[in-house]
Amino acid sequence: MKRKWWHGKVAYQIYPKSFQDTNGDGIGDLRGVIDHLDYLKSLGIDIIWLSPIYQSPFVDQGYDISDYYKIDEIFGTMEEFDELLAEAKKRDMYIIMDLVINHCSDQHEWFQKALKDPEGKYGDYFYFRKGKDGNPPSNYRSYFGGSAWEKVEGTDYYYLHMFAKEQPDLNWNNPEVLNELYTMINWWLDKGVAGFRIDAIINIKKDLSFPDYEPDGPDGMTGIFHMVEGVDGVGELLEDLKHTFEKYDAFTVAEVFNMKKDELEEFIGDDGHFSTMFDFSAHEMTFGDHGWYDAKKVRFDDLKKEIFHAQKECEDVGFLANIIENHDEPRGASRYLPDYLQNEDGIKLLGTISVMLRGIPFIYQGQELGMENIPFKSIDEVDDISTLDEYKVALDAGLTPEAALKAVARRSRDNARTPMQWTGEENAGFTAGTPWLRVNSNYTAINVEKETIDPNSVLNFYKKLIALRKDPEYKETVVYGALEPFMEDRHNLMAYYRKGDKTLLVVGNYQWDEQEITLPSECKKVLINNYPDMVLDGNSVKLHGYQVLVVELA
Ligand code: TEU
Numbered sequence: 031m032k033r034k035w036w037h038g039k040v041a042y043q044i045y046p047k048s049f050q051d052t053n054g055d056g057i058g059d060l061r062g063v064i065d066h067l068d069y070l071k072s073l074g075i076d077i078i079w080l081s082p083i084y085q086s087p088f089v090d091q092g093y094d095i096s097d098y099y100k101i102d103e104i105f106g107t108m109e110e111f112d113e114l115l116a117e118a119k120k121r122d123m124y125i126i127m128d129l130v131i132n133h134c135s136d137q138h139e140w141f142q143k144a145l146k147d148p149e150g151k152y153g154d155y156f157y158f159r160k161g162k163d164g165n166p167p168s169n170y171r172s173y174f175g176g177s178a179w180e181k182v183e184g185t186d187y188y189y190l191h192m193f194a195k196e197q198p199d200l201n202w203n204n205p206e207v208l209n210e211l212y213t214m215i216n217w218w219l220d221k222g223v224a225g226f227r228i229d230a231i232i233n234i235k236k237d238l239s240f241p242d243y244e245p246d247g248p249d250g251m252t253g254i255f256h257m258v259e260g261v262d263g264v265g266e267l268l269e270d271l272k273h274t275f276e277k278y279d280a281f282t283v284a285e286v287f288n289m290k291k292d293e294l295e296e297f298i299g300d301d302g303h304f305s306t307m308f309d310f311s312a313h314e315m316t317f318g319d320h321g322w323y324d325a326k327k328v329r330f331d332d333l334k335k336e337i338f339h340a341q342k343e344c345e346d347v348g349f350l351a352n353i354i355e356n357h358d359e360p361r362g363a364s365r366y367l368p369d370y371l372q373n374e375d376g377i378k379l380l381g382t383i384s385v386m387l388r389g390i391p392f393i394y395q396g397q398e399l400g401m402e403n404i405p406f407k408s409i410d411e412v413d414d415i416s417t418l419d420e421y422k423v424a425l426d427a428g429l430t431p432e433a434a435l436k437a438v439a440r441r442s443r444d445n446a447r448t449p450m451q452w453t454g455e456e457n458a459g460f461t462a463g464t465p466w467l468r469v470n471s472n473y474t475a476i477n478v479e480k481e482t483i484d485p486n487s488v489l490n491f492y493k494k495l496i497a498l499r500k501d502p503e504y505k506e507t508v509v510y511g512a513l514e515p516f517m518e519d520r521h522n523l524m525a526y527y528r529k530g531d532k533t534l535l536v537v538g539n540y541q542w543d544e545q546e547i548t549l550p551s552e553c554k555k556v557l558i559n560n561y562p563d564m565v566l567d568g569n570s571v572k573l574h575g576y577q578v579l580v581v582e583l584a
């Protein structure tokens with residue numbers, strides 16, 4: 031594997047709207063990000079991914095961009111963005127932007143022009159097709175529910191939107207569109223952004239015959255992902271993009287779902303289209319067959335199997351970006367730990383398992399504090415477009431309103447979007463005004479201020495984990511060492527080696543009962559421990575409930 035500048039880095043995702051408000055409008059802003067760069071630096075963060083800050087009507091929280099060259103005024107100004115870049119640079123930190131190019135906003139000038147003349151130049155920037163006998167061109171259900179085709183009033187035309195109807199898909203077969211996108215990408219790279227997180231990229235490849243698929247729900251439609259799975263050749267579309275990134279030695283992390291088995295090398299190999307891509311294997315395990323309401327509970331042994339499988343697949347190919355949560359997922363602490371044990375030890379165990387994997391760790395804002403899901407009191411508290419749709423899906427499936435709320439609350443994207451918890455003061459120190467989304471009431475116990483001074487806090491534990499990745503003595507092993515499972519079949523035990531110039535063993539006891547294991551060789555040094563002690567007798571270790579260790583072996 032070719033060595034790259036980002037291999038040893040640790041990344042952090044900021045959801046700007048919920049990070050820090052500085053002008054009292056209840057919405058996080060760029061000034062708030064600048065103000066906390068030192069906090070992130072002290073945590074050990076190198077790369078910051080900003081969820082979209084471009085001009086947007088916010089139908090899907092900024093993932094609907096109406097001008098790729100403007101900072102939305104709710105976040106601040108371009109001058110402030112430049113200041114952020116400069117301040118990050120001073121601290122040896124890198125900023126990456128969210129690149130949302132499968133679709134734009136229906137308020138984008140391209141789409142406004144297209145609507146006026148679907149057969150004209152701008153009509154070809156999108157996918158306008160005529161309906162079939164008064165029906166949409168095909169039976170696709172969009173990711174956010176309802177038909178993926180929206181009728182243009184007063185014409186026979188429909189346009190394609192894989193997400194909300196306010197997010198029309200861009201036509202990647204039109205060279206003019208690609209030119210517009212490449213120009214824009216170059217413009218941001220010239221400005222000094224270090225790269226991009228690339229949104230929903232697998233969806234850019236369409237089957238232009240737009241075939242119908244077997245309906246998979248009571249609405250008679252079929253999830254549009256069936257079209258994605260049924261078409262090959264996304265890689266061809268990505269070639270030029272790759273050269274653009276190469277020119278700048280940019281770091282890119284792709285959001286890829288529904289990848290074909292043989293595409294891994296093409297995506298993240300030495301000459302791959304992206305630097306890395308997220309490992310969503312844990313997240314994917316909780317997908318329901320019909321919606322969030324029939325989402326599956328994850329058994330820890332299965333989770334472990336998935337993680338090891340993903341690591342194995344990429345061991346000779348490249349690096350995955352490892353996550354526990356992001357802005358589309360519930361909080362890991364609430365999701366991957368059983369209810370009765372969502373405590374600090376469990377949270378530290380999850381964090382260790384993830385951060386010590388081979389790959390690039392991405393920490394989502396608040397994860398380092400052990401932030402948890404928010405108990406929604408009513409569906410009226412929900413902002414997220416996807417949650418509102420899934421609520422409807424659950425009701426349509428016959429769930430009572432109470433049951434439907436409970437089901438979608440577990441999985442809601444808003445769980446991760448509640449304001450960052452900075453202090454124990456009102457609104458967790460996030461805003462002096464009214465927060466756009468309710469602050470989780472646990473903020474008096476879980477916040478940066480409190481955790482900074484508590485040596486045993488989740489925050490200080492994360493600092494140690496990240497510091498270990500960067501420790502000159504262990505860096506080579508943690509970054510490049512092979513990952514090998516240890517005692518893979520032991521129930522409720524997650525254990526793996528990292529083997530480089532040193533041999534490390536990561537062991538986590540995912541249960542309340544003690545568990546005894548025998549180390550394969552002598553323990554030279556304990557590097558990470560979420561308990562004050564380690565019960566060692568010869569080479570045998572008695573692990574406490576939810577104990578996690580990283581040890582150096584002889
Ligand atoms: O998500 C794309 C995605 O593929 C979805 O699976 C998404 O996770 C799901 O709909 C959640 O309910 C990306 C962004 O991360 C997401 O926030 C955006 O809403 C979406 O693209 C559209 O841009």
Ligand code: CA
Binds near residue numbers: 054055
């Ligand atoms: Ca603000």
